Amino acid sequence: MENMEEQNIDSSLEYLSEEAYQKLEEELRDLIKNKRMEISERLGESSSLGDLSENAEYQEAKDAQLMNENRIAELEDLLGRTVILSSEKRNRDKIELGCLVILRKDESGVERKYQIVGSEEADPVENKISNESPLGLCLLGKKKGDVVRVVTPAGEVRYNIMKIQ
Structure with missing residues (x-):
């Protein structure tokens, strides 16, 4: 994450407001702390039900785990390449990101x-x-x-x- 000084737009970066950045950070924290724990508990409960090859609850939990881990990786990547748009340093003479x-x-x-x-x-x-x-x-x-x-x-x-x- 970096703050935007000049309006040099780099297509490999993502540009977000402080509010949007914080929402994504909050989502990431929730996925890591809460959702992972919830899925882990579901995996434990469903694995005790017997044969895993025919266990729909276990397969659903594994699918949820995969989706959760993919979203975590996506958010970590996104937040790592984010430039936060600062309204304080914005040039009001011309249109730029955040205006x-x-x-x-x-x-x-x-x-x-x-x-x-x-x-x-x-x-x-x-x-x-x-x-x-x-x-x-x-x-x-x-x-x-x-x-x-x-x-x-x-x-x-x-x-x-x-x-x-």
């Missing part, structure tokens, strides 16, 4: 607020768009007043950048 941006759609005049986040944190329902998405890629480095054109399956959409926070 909140208010855009106005040209044809409808509708304004929407988006946050530019790393792909792991993206959530369209919460208007958190990935820096790797077509809109995210178009916005990075732009300034208030700029117009961006985004090609979508429905055609080209133009947005005016109204505000950067």
Whole structure:
């Protein structure tokens, strides 16, 4: 984990807010401390039921163990390559990862607020768009007043950048 000083985006790294990073750390701790113990107990109980080759409970516990260990490895890898986006050092003159941006759609005049986040944190329902998405890629480095054109399956959409926070 490192803090982001400049906006040099490295595709081998993951960019997360402090909040998202903490949630993933919490999930990892839970998987290691609680879930492992729970699965271990299930394995112990089910192995005492007899022939393991025909023991569905044992096989389910082994499958759960494999899934848990895979998720632990995935989270350890992800957290090890994470850059935490700091709002304190953010440049408010241009759009970069972590920024909140208010855009106005040209044809409808509708304004929407988006946050530019790393792909792991993206959530369209919460208007958190990935820096790797077509809109995210178009916005990075732009300034208030700029117009961006985004090609979508429905055609080209133009947005005016109204505000950067």
